[in-house]
Amino acid sequence: MTNELTCQELVELVTDYFENALTETERARVEQHLASCDGCDTYVEQMRETIETLGKLQEKDVSAEAQEKLLTVFRDWRLETGE
Amino acid sequence: MTASPPAFELSPTEQAQLAALRRGDENAFRELVAEYHGAMVRIAQMFVDDRDIAEQVAQEAWLGVLRGLERFQGRSSLKTWLFTIVSNLAKTRGKREKRTIPFSFFALRKLENYDQDTDEPAVPENRFRDAKDLYAGHWAMKPVPWEVDPERVALNSELMKYLEAAVEMLPEQQRIVITLRDIQGWTAEEVCNALGIAETNQRVLLHRARSKVRRAMEEYLQ
Secondary structure (H helix, E strand, O other), X not given: OOOOOOHHHHOOOHHHHHOOOOOHHHHHHHHHHHHHOXXXXXXXXXXXXXXXXXXXXXXXXXXXXXXXXXXXXXXXXXXXXXX | OOOOOOOOOOOHHHHHHHHHHHOOOHHHHHHHHHHHHHHHHHHHHOOOOOHHHHHHHHHHHHHHHHHHOOOOOOOOOHHHHHHHHHHHHHHHHHHHOOOXXXXXXXXXXXXXXXXXXXXXXXXXXXXXOOOOOOOOOOEOOOOOOOXXXXXXXXXXXXXXXXXHHHHHOOOHHHHHHHHHHHHOOOOHHHHHHHHOOOHHHHHHHHHHHHHHHHHHHHHHHO
């Protein structure tokens, strides 16, 4: 390992790190830095928590009203195509 | 433009869904609506303000889907095709409606450049020691661990609303990418295909978006 990463450099590599887009060398530098820097370790953990929390934003169910409208659209379309 | 893209084949499930739709099978349509309508409304909401308008756009998209069935050649998955139709419609619609920023976003405005698509750093410079310092580039103000229980965070509806707003406030491209990747759970490849962007570009947008949302979470949780 030649030059060490700074924290400011590390925070820009987090997504590439998560997405496995780093070279072996870069990955090793990131992991070496994380092993000895609690600030960056917390930072990476917060990025993970952010992603995890985003995943909990729920899809809303289809409303009965929308469902009805869509079925009408479907039936009209079927007539249109001459079924 | 040298190599041709790898041949794409619809999954057996999607082939069956497609065949049933073409036959005019109403149950197949119901199932597809149950599976994708919510996501389609959410996609539309990325481009238009109003939830009712997003709902309208998604409904129009379904009509486009039905009318396009005969022409659909299965060069992308059915899902990708549906989402492309709705995002194209919503984009056109979104240009007509001027986006306005709801009041609830004011808290996020404190975060500098939050809604700008500039080449901003993931963390503001002033959080790090400056060039004169022996430890230049290392934390001056370290992040403090959040005291949230990941299991219970979804129950905090105020935080969840704030998070939705934080995503909504992002510049358009970042908002689309983070929504598809982290909320809808698409793979990088699916996002690149649907949006027609390169893998590296997708990663840059995702990185900026996630970094900003983390800053927003930090702002809220402190």
